[in-house]
Amino acid sequence: MKTVGTEPARSSQTCGYQLSTNGWDSRASFCAEPKATGLYYCREHHEWVAADDPNGVVRMAPGNVKGR
Numbered sequence: 001m002k003t004v005g006t007e008p009a010r011s012s013q014t015c016g017y018q019l020s021t022n023g024w025d026s027r028a029s030f031c032a033e034p035k036a037t038g039l040y041y042c043r044e045h046h047e048w049v050a051a052d053d054p055n056g057v058v059r060m061a062p063g064n065v066k067g068r
């Protein structure tokens with residue numbers, strides 16, 4: 001999985017799921033994979049987020065765009 005150290009724009013086509021930080025380095029990293037078509041995250045992270053919700057719904061703030 002590709003990652004970046006700064007959060008991708010919500011309006012971009014990059015997943016941007018925030019990954020766990022590691023040890024003394026408190027900087028976050030974010031998933032840099034492209035969003036899956038019709039989803040707010042890459043396929044893997046869409047499934048993670050959907051699995052967290054009892055109804056399997058992914059709720060996003062306004063301004064987030066889905067993958068093309």
Ligand SMILES: [Zn+2]
Nearest residue numbers: 015031042045
């Ligand atoms: Zn992702």
